[in-house]
Amino acid sequence: MSHSQHFESLKKQLQIEVDTAFLYESIAHIQTDENLKKVLEALAKIEWGHAKRVLKNIHEIKPEYSMASPSLRAKIQFKLGKVFGYESIINSLAGIEAQVGKSAIKSKLQKGEGLTGFEHNHLKIIEAVRDNEKVNVSGTILSQFEGRHKSVGGNALRAAVMGANDGLVSNMSLVMGVVGAAVSNTTVILTGTAGLLAGAISMALGEWLSVKSSRELYEYQIAIEEEELDASPEEEKKELVLIYRAKGMDEDAAQKLADKQFENKETALEALITEELGIDKEELGGSPWEAAFVSFFLFAFGAIIPLLPYFFTSGRNALYLSIISSFFGLFTIGAAITLFTGKNVFYSGFRQVLFGLSAGAITYIIGSWLGAAIV
Incomplete structure (x- = not known):
């Protein structure tokens, strides 16, 4: 790679880090859940740290180069999120983190370094944020558009x-x-x-x-699950325990969580709908x-x-x-x-x-x- 190509590559990397930090910060500001807000702010802080390291590398080539500002694309993306919903931004950030993780693994393998297993940690965090039902990703106009x-x-x-x-x-x-x-x-x-x-x-x-057929299919599956819960609650609980264990929980933790969910029929059905059927109840609302x-x-x-x-x-x-x-x-x-x-x-x-x-x-x-x- 030539000197100029390396500089352009660093500039592009710096802009990605700055845009990512900006989007993390912006989404954090609209969260009502304090825990999610702190997670997103922490991710933004890490990305700003990455940006500073990239800028330090750029200074070795051009000492006068200053920190980049969030791009127009990132600003427009966030503005449009207010109308269309922020899910596209969350997905975009997950894609960036996935690519960064792959690049880190590739770089370590090329250098003969061992993998730590933490290369995809940011991806796992942002995916957990995306899947958290408390996260605010709704827009004002087209958030109900489905199909x-x-x-x-x-x-x-x-x-x-x-x-x-x-x-x-x-x-x-x-x-x-x-x-x-x-x-x-x-x-x-x-x-x-x-x-x-x-x-x-x-x-x-x-x-x-x-939309109509999807809703009718979900409602049909939920009705069947409710019938099975009424007919054999212990069997359904056992299935839920197995699902939790398949996700990585130990047997005791899985059993305790399943017992907690089965304290009443409503929470038990909710858990089965989410974990066994994989249905997001919000999808029924469109x-x-x-x-x-x-x-x-x-x-x-x-x-x-x-x-x-x-x-x-x-x-x-x-x-x-x-x-x-x-x-x-x-x-x-x-x-x-x-x-x-x-x-x-x-x-x-x-x-x-x-x-x-x-x-x-x-x-x-x-x-x-x-x-x-x-x-």
């Missing part, structure tokens, strides 16, 4: 981006196809509007069915209608972008404006994706533009060919 897209990324922000992207790319391709066929402006508007409504309704229906409405809105928001110019102008002017507006829409979506991928904003943005406009160009060519063939 097909949410399962892809595990959070509402990703669902929002993907929903808007689906609408934009699919309707842009449809609009470009009919424009290529040289139809009238009115036909473009009618076709684009039909595509917007058809796609948005389809997405909303799919989201409603997804409204199918709310999920359907949000899905409809997100798809429609993306789908209107390439269609909007045709309401105000026509012909080539409308086509060029549609392409320009789609360009900016696609770039914005690509840039938004970097909030949870960590990729370069311009790389991700222009990649999204390339794929999206390529789809539009293909349908435009097919539409031109079909239009000429039919005429």
Whole structure:
């Protein structure tokens, strides 16, 4: 590695440490549980320590280099967390800690050093924080959004981006196809509007069915578990003890915890639902209608972008404006994706533009060919 490459690598590492510390601190400030708050603040303090060590290494190359500030990406990520929920940030931090742990192990193996077993400690801590039911990760608007897209990324922000992207790319391709066929402006508007409504309704229906069917499945499993608890409570307790032991508890501790949970039926059922079925009861709280409405809105928001110019102008002017507006829409979506991928904003943005406009160009060519063939 050259001198300049080493410097750039250290700069990137410093920014990651600073951003990680900033996000730990920011999430700590919104916690109501004092213990979780102290854990997150301690992690932030450790990350600031890492940042100082990296800065010390940088000073060996450039003594005048100063400590980095939290990046715009990290600040936007936290701001969006207020709306979409902080789960994406927690998952992002877990990903960073996993990568750091792997790098530490790889480095030690290359140097011939022995592993301590503590390389993934930070990952274990942040995963424990994420899984703690007391942790506050909720947003204000889309925290109840569930279903097909949410399962892809595990959070509402990703669902929002993907929903808007689906609408934009699919309707842009449809609009470009009919424009290529040289139809009238009115036909473009009618076709684009039909595509917007058809796609948005389809997405909303799919989201409603997804949330509704998931809830019905969970409720069915819980009902069966409740019947089993009524029929054979001792057998269910034994199963719970085995689950706790499988998680690493010794026999006495597992038995005591199971006895505590089985002091009354409500806590026993709660424990069995969580430990045996692996169901988070909060997943039952999402409204199918709310999920359907949000899905409809997100798809429609993306789908209107390439269609909007045709309401105000026509012909080539409308086509060029549609392409320009789609360009900016696609770039914005690509840039938004970097909030949870960590990729370069311009790389991700222009990649999204390339794929999206390529789809539009293909349908435009097919539409031109079909239009000429039919005429």
